[in-house]
Amino acid sequence: MEAVQVRRRSRQVRVRDVLVGGQAPVAVQSMTKTDTRDVAATMDEIYRLHVAGCDIVRLAVPDMDAARALRDIRRQTQMAMVADIHFDYRLALAALEAGVDKLRLNPGNIGARHKVEEVVRAARERGVPIRIGVNAGSLEKDILDRSGRVPDALVESALRHVGILEDCGFSDIVISMKSSDVRTMIAAYEMIADRVDYPLHLGVTEAGPSFQGTIKSAVGIGYLLARGIGDTIRVSLTGDGGEEVKVGLEILYALGLREKRLEIVSCPSCGRCEIDLFTVVREAEKRLLGEDLPPMKVAIMGCVVNGPGESMEADVGLAGGNGLGILFRNGRIVRRVAEAEMIEALVEECRRFRDEARAS
Amino acid sequence: MEAVQVRRRSRQVRVRDVLVGGQAPVAVQSMTKTDTRDVAATMDEIYRLHVAGCDIVRLAVPDMDAARALRDIRRQTQMAMVADIHFDYRLALAALEAGVDKLRLNPGNIGARHKVEEVVRAARERGVPIRIGVNAGSLEKDILDRSGRVPDALVESALRHVGILEDCGFSDIVISMKSSDVRTMIAAYEMIADRVDYPLHLGVTEAGPSFQGTIKSAVGIGYLLARGIGDTIRVSLTGDGGEEVKVGLEILYALGLREKRLEIVSCPSCGRCEIDLFTVVREAEKRLLGEDLPPMKVAIMGCVVNGPGESMEADVGLAGGNGLGILFRNGRIVRRVAEAEMIEALVEECRRFRDEARAS
Numbered sequence: 001m002e003a004v005q006v007r008r009r010s011r012q013v014r015v016r017d018v019l020v021g022g023q024a025p026v027a028v029q030s031m032t033k034t035d036t037r038d039v040a041a042t043m044d045e046i047y048r049l050h051v052a053g054c055d056i057v058r059l060a061v062p063d064m065d066a067a068r069a070l071r072d073i074r075r076q077t078q079m080a081m082v083a084d085i086h087f088d089y090r091l092a093l094a095a096l097e098a099g100v101d102k103l104r105l106n107p108g109n110i111g112a113r114h115k116v117e118e119v120v121r122a123a124r125e126r127g128v129p130i131r132i133g134v135n136a137g138s139l140e141k142d143i144l145d146r147s148g149r150v151p152d153a154l155v156e157s158a159l160r161h162v163g164i165l166e167d168c169g170f171s172d173i174v175i176s177m178k179s180s181d182v183r184t185m186i187a188a189y190e191m192i193a194d195r196v197d198y199p200l201h202l203g204v205t206e207a208g209p210s211f212q213g214t215i216k217s218a219v220g221i222g223y224l225l226a227r228g229i230g231d232t233i234r235v236s237l238t239g240d241g242g243e244e245v246k247v248g249l250e251i252l253y254a255l256g257l258r259e260k261r262l263e264i265v266s267c268p269s270c271g272r273c274e275i276d277l278f279t280v281v282r283e284a285e286k287r288l289l290g291e292d293l294p295p296m297k298v299a300i301m302g303c304v305v306n307g308p309g310e311s312m313e314a315d316v317g318l319a320g321g322n323g324l325g326i327l328f329r330n331g332r333i334v335r336r337v338a339e340a341e342m343i344e345a346l347v348e349e350c351r352r353f354r355d356e357a358r359a360s
Numbered sequence: 361m362e363a364v365q366v367r368r369r370s371r372q373v374r375v376r377d378v379l380v381g382g383q384a385p386v387a388v389q390s391m392t393k394t395d396t397r398d399v400a401a402t403m404d405e406i407y408r409l410h411v412a413g414c415d416i417v418r419l420a421v422p423d424m425d426a427a428r429a430l431r432d433i434r435r436q437t438q439m440a441m442v443a444d445i446h447f448d449y450r451l452a453l454a455a456l457e458a459g460v461d462k463l464r465l466n467p468g469n470i471g472a473r474h475k476v477e478e479v480v481r482a483a484r485e486r487g488v489p490i491r492i493g494v495n496a497g498s499l500e501k502d503i504l505d506r507s508g509r510v511p512d513a514l515v516e517s518a519l520r521h522v523g524i525l526e527d528c529g530f531s532d533i534v535i536s537m538k539s540s541d542v543r544t545m546i547a548a549y550e551m552i553a554d555r556v557d558y559p560l561h562l563g564v565t566e567a568g569p570s571f572q573g574t575i576k577s578a579v580g581i582g583y584l585l586a587r588g589i590g591d592t593i594r595v596s597l598t599g600d601g602g603e604e605v606k607v608g609l610e611i612l613y614a615l616g617l618r619e620k621r622l623e624i625v626s627c628p629s630c631g632r633c634e635i636d637l638f639t640v641v642r643e644a645e646k647r648l649l650g651e652d653l654p655p656m657k658v659a660i661m662g663c664v665v666n667g668p669g670e671s672m673e674a675d676v677g678l679a680g681g682n683g684l685g686i687l688f689r690n691g692r693i694v695r696r697v698a699e700a701e702m703i704e705a706l707v708e709e710c711r712r713f714r715d716e717a718r719a720s
Contacts (some may be wrong), residue, residue, distance in 0.1 A: 036631040060631030084630070137661075137669030149673060180625045180659075180670060182614045186586065206625045206659070206670055209641060213628075215610040218575045219582030226546065226583050236628035238641050244628070250575040254542045265540045265566045268573075268596035268604070270444070271396040271420030281569060281598050299540075299566070301497075305446055309497030310540060310566055313509060 005228035010199040013129035013172050016080035016101040018055050020129075020174060020232045021199025026225065026257050027055040027232040028248040029201070030241045031084070036066040036073075043076050045241060050079055052245040056232065058082040058104060067094035074099040082131070089115040096122045102174075104131045107164040108140065108157075120168040129172040132161040135205055136179035151187035154179065158192060173198045174232070178205035182220040189224050199231035200224075206236065213237040214247050222251050259295045262288055265310055266300040273302035275320035280343060284318075287347050293354050298346070299328075316349045318342055329353055365588035370559040373489035373532050376440035376461040378415050380489075380534060380592045381559025386585065386617050387415040387592040388608040389561070390601045391444070396426040396433075403436050405601060410439055412605040416592065418442040418464060427454035434459040442491070449475040456482045462534075464491045467524040468500065468517075480528040489532040492521040495565055496539035511547035514539065518552060533558045534592070538565035542580040549584050559591035560584075566596065573597040574607050582611050619655045622648055625670055626660040633662035635680035640703060644678075647707050653714050658706070659688075676709045678702055689713055 012022030030049050034041040036059045061083045082102040083095035089110045107116045134157045136149045147153040154177040175198050179185040204220040207213030217235040224230045235244040252258040269277040299314035301307030311317025317328035325342025327335050329349050337345045372382030390409050394401040396419045421443045442462040443455035449470045467476045494517045496509045507513040514537040535558050539545040564580040567573030577595040584590045595604040612618040629637040659674035661667030671677025677688035685702025687695050689709050697705045
């Protein structure tokens with residue numbers, strides 16, 4: 001019995017060393033918020049995104065100076081890079097020339113057919129895929145007039161752009177259809193998932209301030225991933241890009257689509273709680289992140305009702321109460337210690353878990 | 361076209377003035393983290409939860425002193441209160457006596473049949489529903505031995521407890537089946553949703569530290585609500601109860617299940633962004649929350665690509681760039697102002713939107 005549905009079958013594209021679609025792991029993306037022409041600042045941000053766990057980074061290319069800057073940036077990073085292009089096909093050509101690994105570009109917006117063909121030819125030569133990125137905020141006027149900003153309109157717009165690329169014999173395509181409305185975005189992706197087999201890039205756009213954006217993204221992206229839909233994700237927050245990556249990864253962890261290095265399961269604490277759980281969890285998290293441990297699940301519980309059950313389920317568990325800490329390893333009680341020693345004991349048991357895992 | 365599915369039909373129960381199930385709005389719950397016997401501290405927390413927007417508050421009742429404290433607490437609040445009882449049926453009777461509006465109690469854990477019957481009789485007399493709260497951390501040993509901590513085991517356990525209440529002729533039941541694993545929780549609720557028509561209380565238990573817990577809850581609870589499943593929700597965080605309520609409400613807003621007072625849609629900012637968007641959004645949010653405004657959607661965008669589209673979609677919108685702010689109201693451009701004046705202009709347009717809404 002598995003809640004995450006069988007994953008939708010999609011074609012696979014390659015973005016430098018990152019595979020997107022097919023049965024490849026869901027890739028996490030973000031976008032630099034710096035002025036791309038400021039190479040030093042942009043490199044700093046790319047580095048921070050890389051450290052946070054970002055798989056693919058997108059950069060805005062608003063003009064030719066930005067396109068030229070991509071060349072310097074390319075020299076300094078091996079990270080998979082996407083150039084975000086609007087309106088001007090020469091920017092797309094310059095970005096390809098600079099060595100980007102993917103374009104984000106809506107062919108319907110760049111004008112005459114020969115311009116599209118030129119971009120497609122250059123992309124094909126380099127094995128670079130193109131993401132069609134439809135956004136509820138910038139739909140074509142004729143579609144908008146006919147249908148409004150409904151999910152059908154997003155799908156219609158995406159398929160129109162897809163058609164243009166297909167007419168050029170190009171099928172190395174990724175599709176996104178973002179809306180700031182979670183329900184609209186869910187419905188649009190569910191609709192297109194059955195219509196084409198291109199990999200899908202999921203996102204809630206203009207998600208807003210960090211708290212709201214985190215939750216809107218977790219609901220919208222999480223829903224689709226749980227339905228087996230989605231090959232790469234981008235969380236949009238009006239905030240730090242590293243935070244976008246953290247949220248994206250956490251959504252994948254929540255659905256078991258990626259393995260978390262350290263998962264702490266802890267109770268919300270209630271009137272039954274007999275230890276200062278907030279402090280214990282914070283302190284334990286700090287200590288454990290400083291240790292060299294394998295991916296593992298650690299339970300920290302403050303009572304005897306759900307504590308032992310959850311602790312037994314985890315790799316290492318601690319159930320505190322009555323001035324005592326009961327330590328669990330691999331589902332068995334291994335020892336009891338005084339409350340004052342329980343964090344230390346927890347760390348020790350995690351090390352034992354590691355050593356046993358390495359020995360076996 | 362609607363992404364949130366038709367809501368599952370459930371019976372309705374009443375928890376003081378809060379209806380749960382049927383077509384009632386999804387109610388948001390939290391739980392006090394104080395020692396229930398400390399009436400003053402518990403009242404403080406109930407007040408904070410109330411202010412945050414909590415509909416129903418649960419209190420742990422670990423002993424007879426806590427049950428007696430409920431009486432004092434009851435006198436001081438009109439909020440819908442749930443007594444959380446484990447093992448001892450006399451605590452349930454004392455809590456009912458104290459005037460609580462709902463019990464959370466698993467009848468299979470309180471022993472002899474006559475004890476269950478006594479609780480059921482007292483609950484029925486007072487029109488008080490009972491939530492069966494199954495938790496993956498405290499499943500019955502026989503079920504666990506047979507099936508492990510899989511979704512089927514949660515469902516089996518819940519149905520067993522339900523059967524005991526039904527045998528006593530009691531059907532004023534709410535069911536929860538929580539797990540710290542999002543996929544397990546989703547699968548269990550999806551399974552039971554087709555088996556019974558009792559209202560469902562959703563939650564991811566032991567969700568862990570605030571950041572992780574927020575995302576696990578948004579994914580798990582959000583998924584089920586989007587599938588039309590769930591009548592009341594509790595977000596569990598190892599952190600502040602008010603935060604639990606805020607997260608719960610934000611999940612409902614994201615799915616359009618509750619109307620948000622002020623929704624700010626803002627872009628993540630990128631290399632195209634021409635204004636200091638983070639500062640503008642923060643400042644605007646602060647200003648607008650201090651105004652007397654109706655529920656409304658405000659877009660704040662930092663470029664001309666998606667800015668105008670999103671701004672037109674909102675009740676009031678601001679698209680900044682090139683030292684200018686373009687103001688939108690009800691989908692139309694209403695004026696252009698210098699960048700330095702754009703927040704003030706935004707506030708003014710929001711007031712105009714309010715005045716027009718009130719006049720019409």
